Amino acid sequence: MASQWHSLVSQKIFLARNLLGQLENSNSVPAKEALLQGTIELGLRARKLVLIMIARMYQHQHSQPDSLEALGELIGTHSPEIAELNQLASDGRSWWNHLEQLERHQGNPPMARKTVSSENVIAVAADTGPDRSKQALETTLGAMKHFIDILEDRHSEW
Template identity: 75%
Template sequence: MASSWHSLVSQKIFLARTLLGQLDENESVPVREALAQGSIELALRARKLVLVMIARMYQEKQARPDSLRALSELLGDEIPETAELNQLAGAANSWWNHLEQLEQHQGNPPTAKKTVSDENVIAVSADPGPDRSKPALEQTLNAIKHFTDTLEERHSWW
């Protein structure tokens, strides 16, 4: 049963990559933004499906955990998958953390930019948000794919 979930995760990753592949081919700003946001949404969906895939691997046939915390509550922190995901969640440059940042950024309105005048010229670092570049998104998608392929391989003989 986990294999069908692996296929679904792989499909979302493939579709996200397909959208990313069209970024370079389009010069329209709204279309490029739609492609980037669509790719991110598919990657976020794949991440949630990874949690369901793991639950199914452990015979939780009805469970649909929607967060790492929910998965940990369901299966515990002792299994390798929750331990790995918790480690990824704590690592600043991990694919899990990158998706967390993207979800936070994409799920909130843009922050208001301060106007600059002669009276308030103070050097302030603006938060540009998470890296939404094509290479960064491709790297994250590749990492999710590698993670899920490893899980599928690890559990396929069961």
């Protein structure tokens, strides 16, 4: 049963990568933005499905945890998967954390920008949000795929 969930997560990652591959062939700004947002949404869906996949690996056939905390309550906070996901969540450069940042960014309206004039020019770094570059998204999707493949291998041995 967990293999079906692995296949579903793999499918979402594959589709996200497919959208990302079309980015270079897109000529319009709205089309590029649609491809980026579609890629991110598929990545976010895959991340949620990872939680369900892990719950199924622990024989919780009807549970659909929607957060790392809910999964921990379901399978126990001392399981290796929870430890690994907590480590990923605390690592600012991990695929889990990158998707967390993208979810916050994509789920909120854009920040209002101040107009720049000669009176109010101050040299400060503006918050541009998480890295939405093709390379960063490819890295995140690849790392997530690697993670689920390891989980599948680990649990299919049983």
